[in-house]
Amino acid sequence: MAQTSFELKAQDGQARTGVISTPRGDIRTPAFMPVGTAATVKGMMPESVRATGADILLGNTYHLMLRPGAERIDRLGGLHKFMNWDRPILTDSGGFQVMSLSDLRKLTEEGVTFKSHYDGSKHHLTPERSMEVQKLLGSDIVMAFDECPALPADRDRIAQSMRLSMRWAQRSRDAFGDRPGHMLFGIMQGGLESDLREESAKALTDIGFDGYAVGGLAVGEGQDAMFGCLDYAPGFLPEDKPRYLMGVGKPDDIVGAVKRGIDMMDCVLPSRSGRTGQAWTRRGQINIKNARHADDPRPIDEHCTCPACSSYSRAYLHHVFRSHEMISGMLLTWHNLHYFQEIMQGMRDAISEGRFDAWEADFHALRAEGDIEKL
Known part of the structure; x- marks a missing residue:
């Protein structure tokens, strides 16, 4: 089977762009991974998700092992075949959901x-079982099993948890074994403590992984604290491996993370927001249920080429949301995923051309203007 690799193509400040190569296709970085928790990105067909520009999806170990079961998915040909997505899939380890x-x-x-x-049934998840479940699912990028304490937590609790996660990282590596064509990522922990993050990074690097995640952020600490941690944490990790920030985030979180050296992110936000009537645009966030949209014949964003913007008005989207019609969540999710992928492409181009700072300034300036004037 073809091998996996990561090639850095360009760097601008700390921001990087590159390609993760896998037997199922290339992943352009920085990459945003839509979340397909239960083997589906809610409200979207797989080919529609691909049409937004997504190179890779995230599947959820915890949810899939409970329902329909990893062994069943394996019998049915693996997760890619089961959900009709033939490109790369990353599966998380299940640790965060257990918490x-x-x-x-x-x-x-x-x-x-x-x-x-x-259903209240009892389960036991270990590093070894997490590796087994992810192998049964057939994911291309497997995450080591870790424990993620909710913040805020005291330093002793964070240190104790991080060291347990590092012992589990070694067990995950041992249980993963040699699987050509598949990658295993370790997960750095350590809360907001620089020395604990450094200790965690060293432990993971000594074990040796195909990529490294910054875990334990976006769990309630706030953007300033998260960026403060990202100002140093990615620098502790090997430069020649992908760096993945788990569970992030809002558009300005994503841009700030890439600025600080992050290559991959995932979040339920575009799809969850879409189902609750929220649209993310280059001018910030709008709430389609607000009465101001009821008579508005304009699209959400006149520069957007997604189906919601190219074929439907704000008035229509307002109507179908208020009428609880399924198409509302479908169209708004498509729009949000399209916009998130547009951000990623914009950053990849800007980094390649050495103009990331100018791109970022434009991004923030347009958002600050807010939505178009009410008619």
Whole structure:
């Protein structure tokens, strides 16, 4: 099977652009990964997700192992075939969902025992089982199993959790073994403590991974604190490997992360916002349920080429949202995903051409102007 690789093409300040090559296709970085939690990006067909410019999707280990089950997906030909997406898929390890979703979890050195939030059934997730589940799913990029404490937490708790995650990272690496054509990423932890982040990065680098994630951010610490951490954390990681910031984020979070050396991100925001009537545009965020859109024949964004903007008015989108019609979430999700991918392409071009700072200044200036005037 073809090997995987990462090639840096250009750098402008700390911002980087490159390509992660996998047997299922290339991933252009910086990359935004739409989230397909339960083997679907909600409200979208896979070919529509691809049409927005997405090179890779994220699947969710925790949700898929509980329903329909990793063994079942494997019997049915693996996750790519199951969900009709033939390009790369990254799966998270399940650690974050165990922390945030499950009842009565019990954490030990061995792993985590928890009850399913679906039916109360009892499950045991360890680094070894997480690697097994992700292998059954057939994902191209596998995440090491880690524990992510919610912030704020005291320094001792963060240090203890990080060191447990580093021991689990070694076990994940051992259990992953040699799988040509697949990549394993380690996850840096350490909260907002620079020395703990550095210790975590060194432990991961010593083990050796195909890529490295900055974990434990976007968990309630606020943008200033997150950017403060990203001012140093990516620099602790190897330059020749991709760096992935998990669970981020809003457009200005994404731009700020790329400015600080991040190559990959994922977030449910574009699809979740779309289902609740929120559209993200180059002029900021709009709420389609507001009465000001009811008589507006203009598109959400006249410069956008997505189906929502090229074929439908704000008045129509307002109407179908207020009428609880399914097409509302479908069109707004498509628009949001299209806009997020447009940001990524804009940054890739700007970094390649050495004009990232100017691109970023324009990005913020247009957002500051706010939505177009009400008719």
